Amino acid sequence: xxxxxxxxxxxxxxxxxxxxxxxxxxxxxxxxxxxxxxxxxxxxxxxxxxxxxxxxxxxxxxxxxxxxxxxxxxxxxxxxxxxxxxxxxxxxxxxxxxxxxxxxxxxxxxxxxxxxxxxxxxxxxxxxxxxxxxxxxxxxxxxxxxxxxxxxxxxxxxxxxxxxxxxxxxxxxxxxxxxxxxxxxxxxxxxxxxxxxxxxxxxxxxxxxxxxxxxxxxxxxxxxxxxxxxxxxxxxxxxxxxxxxxxxxxxxxxxxxxxxxxxxxxxxxxxxxxxxxxxxxxxxxxxxxxxxxxxxxxxxxxx
Amino acid sequence: xxxxxxxxxxxxxxxxxxxxxxxxxxxxxxxxxxxxxxxxxxxxxxxxxxxxxxxxxxxxxxxxxxxxxxxxxxxxxxxxxxxxxxxxxxxxxxxxxxxxxxxxxxxxxxxxxxxxxxxxxxxxxxxxxxxxxxxxxxxxxxxxxxxxxxxxxxxxxxxxxxxxxxxxxxxxxxxxxxxxxxxxxxxxxxxxxxxxxxxxxxxxxxxxxxxxxxxxxxxxxxxxxxxxxxxxxxxxxxxxxxxxxxxxxxxxxxxxxxxxxxxxxxxxxxxxxxxxxxxxxxxxxxxxxxxxxxxxxxxxxxx
Numbered sequence: 001x002x003x004x005x006x007x008x009x010x011x012x013x014x015x016x017x018x019x020x021x022x023x024x025x026x027x028x029x030x031x032x033x034x035x036x037x038x039x040x041x042x043x044x045x046x047x048x049x050x051x052x053x054x055x056x057x058x059x060x061x062x063x064x065x066x067x068x069x070x071x072x073x074x075x076x077x078x079x080x081x082x083x084x085x086x087x088x089x090x091x092x093x094x095x096x097x098x099x100x101x102x103x104x105x106x107x108x109x110x111x112x113x114x115x116x117x118x119x120x121x122x123x124x125x126x127x128x129x130x131x132x133x134x135x136x137x138x139x140x141x142x143x144x145x146x147x148x149x150x151x152x153x154x155x156x157x158x159x160x161x162x163x164x165x166x167x168x169x170x171x172x173x174x175x176x177x178x179x180x181x182x183x184x185x186x187x188x189x190x191x192x193x194x195x196x197x198x199x200x201x202x203x204x205x206x207x208x209x210x211x212x213x214x215x216x217x218x219x220x221x222x223x224x225x226x227x228x229x230x231x232x233x234x235x236x237x238x239x240x241x242x243x244x245x246x247x248x249x250x251x252x253x254x255x256x257x258x259x260x261x262x263x264x265x266x267x268x269x270x271x272x273x274x275x276x277x278x279x280x281x282x283x284x285x286x287x288x289x290x291x292x293x294x295x296x297x298x299x300x301x302x303x
Numbered sequence: 304x305x306x307x308x309x310x311x312x313x314x315x316x317x318x319x320x321x322x323x324x325x326x327x328x329x330x331x332x333x334x335x336x337x338x339x340x341x342x343x344x345x346x347x348x349x350x351x352x353x354x355x356x357x358x359x360x361x362x363x364x365x366x367x368x369x370x371x372x373x374x375x376x377x378x379x380x381x382x383x384x385x386x387x388x389x390x391x392x393x394x395x396x397x398x399x400x401x402x403x404x405x406x407x408x409x410x411x412x413x414x415x416x417x418x419x420x421x422x423x424x425x426x427x428x429x430x431x432x433x434x435x436x437x438x439x440x441x442x443x444x445x446x447x448x449x450x451x452x453x454x455x456x457x458x459x460x461x462x463x464x465x466x467x468x469x470x471x472x473x474x475x476x477x478x479x480x481x482x483x484x485x486x487x488x489x490x491x492x493x494x495x496x497x498x499x500x501x502x503x504x505x506x507x508x509x510x511x512x513x514x515x516x517x518x519x520x521x522x523x524x525x526x527x528x529x530x531x532x533x534x535x536x537x538x539x540x541x542x543x544x545x546x547x548x549x550x551x552x553x554x555x556x557x558x559x560x561x562x563x564x565x566x567x568x569x570x571x572x573x574x575x576x577x578x579x580x581x582x583x584x585x586x587x588x589x590x591x592x593x594x595x596x597x598x599x600x601x602x603x604x605x606x
Contacts, residue, residue: 130518162511164506194555220524255501
């Protein structure tokens, strides 16, 4: 099995390592050359100088896996690759693309007889060790072709990867997965904040999260990771209370609106991230001024 | 180790089984005698006809574990037991009592020199097999005394149970645990509803939840159980869409208000349960009438 992997960032580099260690030949390409050289030296990656060079080193049908930031970087790379590929070649987008984009790209590539597969990829920095959870959309023929790759990336040959439906459904499933992740994270964070807030009991959050890992209903991988960092430091005073959000949380909430199906907790978990990003400051200023206006309540003025 | 277990309902009966199978002698008492007789025959429970009979069969200091519905049943039993117990005896409330009640009861029992321990107990119907997660509040001396019981109930001697703080903190920790559980459940249910709602992709929710169990960020015990029942039936057409709530979800939200700490997702998860209980019907009738009043929008009249 030989393939090209384009995009050797945090996710892509570890995926290259896992593939190489599972006997897949990987031609690597990345904008910056440093990681290419490192993986070549340490893991036996086949380096390439540019996309053309990467493609030329592949047997037919060529298999090209993209692991790039969603939006323009992925779109531009697909456009760059189209003239380099032949009918029957397979392109996989393993990044976090919007599923509407994946559907559009699948149709576009089909006009060139290039097979397109969208793979939602979960596992973060733990994927190298534990394997990645792969939610794969596309034609059965294309997915059969790349099966050895999926089996190498997954936690085991027979689990943690699946062909879930047509083109777009892989990224759709991954989008919903991330939406759920937002909600579960927020639920854990709110509950733990209430434990912390009960000063009278002086609770040890490291002890309690570790305790909950055994026999409780909230057992989860997120709890495992939380117990691990709380064991080292539970004051977290050096961490800014700002939580980033990426596309998939927003898209999940838009999807709920498109479907007309309520997802209030997933929506609110997203809005709480917005709130952490200092975006409600103007709204809170307005509220402080309104309370002042009708009730004469004091307003805190900035010094 | 010998103790009395009062309340052999769904939880209590399985706890008796686990204790007996781990070599603890258990005197059992229950309002209805059927389960007492069954456990006596099948598991070697020591039966008792009434609370006095149960207490009389215990060595000193007596250890009495209550596993009763919270509120009046627990309160009444404690009042009934006080005159039967002596100084130094230990009473454990393993049910889902409000932690304010547990604090009050601890102080009340202290006046009789009876030691009080509150144990938040998680594990549901799986506790018998997997062990219970026990969040224990009380004095160190009392908890040392009952340690063999906690070790028998927990998933293992060295994990899944902990002395988390003073009297009340066990039930407080369990309350927050259940609050988090509401949020995690709601997050999963909303996301899976959006997967189901995307009819175009015709997704197999049994396949996807099973897939997510391996290497994904949403790995959790709740997901394991969900994958299991979705594998058998994912239409769920025979299940009424009504979700009960118990005290702890409500108390968690009240606690957030008392502390002035935001817990919007846990609150909304609770309100979504209320909404499932048909309580918003009147509110929705009002909204339909308002839309009709200002916009002339049609109202669906009942046949």
